[in-house]
Amino acid sequence: MKNKIKVYRAMHDLTQEDLARAIGVTRQTILAIEKGKYVPSLDLAFRISRHFKVNIEEVFSYDENTQADAGK
Amino acid sequence: MKKNIFYLIIGFVALLLLAVFWYSVENFTPLFSMVAFIAGVLVIYVAYRRVEDYIEDERSARITEKAALRTFQVFWVCFCTFSIMAVMNMLYMPRISREHWFDRQSLPVSLEIMSPKMIGFIQLGLLCLMIFLYVGFRFYYAKKYGEWETDEE
Numbered sequence: 001m002k003n004k005i006k007v008y009r010a011m012h013d014l015t016q017e018d019l020a021r022a023i024g025v026t027r028q029t030i031l032a033i034e035k036g037k038y039v040p041s042l043d044l045a046f047r048i049s050r051h052f053k054v055n056i057e058e059v060f061s062y063d064e065n066t067q068a069d070a071g072k
Numbered sequence: 073m074k075k076n077i078f079y080l081i082i083g084f085v086a087l088l089l090l091a092v093f094w095y096s097v098e099n100f101t102p103l104f105s106m107v108a109f110i111a112g113v114l115v116i117y118v119a120y121r122r123v124e125d126y127i128e129d130e131r132s133a134r135i136t137e138k139a140a141l142r143t144f145q146v147f148w149v150c151f152c153t154f155s156i157m158a159v160m161n162m163l164y165m166p167r168i169s170r171e172h173w174f175d176r177q178s179l180p181v182s183l184e185i186m187s188p189k190m191i192g193f194i195q196l197g198l199l200c201l202m203i204f205l206y207v208g209f210r211f212y213y214a215k216k217y218g219e220w221e222t223d224e225e
Contacts, residue, residue: 032218
């Protein structure tokens, strides 16, 4: 799963801490999602995209190559 | 309550339990240490519910879930394997010895690998090992899900 959280954060002038606090997770979770270490649940993905007031597909996109390793 | 206070409480409870366990062994009062253990777990649980600066989000829940599942998978295989051996040991399954095979007049010998007391100790040891295994798995999954990742921010 690829994402553009970093881009949207920069557009909204938000730090990881700000975004994390706004959606009720830890800063490490935002960092892990941005770096592709953690794939968020649908619920969290929706919360992030709603926070930026965009559709979920604009922030997250499916990547088959990285998905192969996700289940391990 | 702050997170650090919670960790201090855990340490204090652990020390107290150690003292109670020691006292129970000295005075042979196992019920005392059993009640103390349950009370200790309850105290830790109540303290955990009062921690305010700890955010448990879905990533930390996933780390806990994965570590617990992997520990359980290893645990039941190890524990069942040992327990099967222990049950057979306690039932004194007769072994057909080589002597008995050639000389049917000789009696089959009983196979007792270890005493029931030793079985209890080993099972307790296995339980303790599982705690270390759980901690190991927690570290592994925390690393996998970016717990110690650093950023330019």
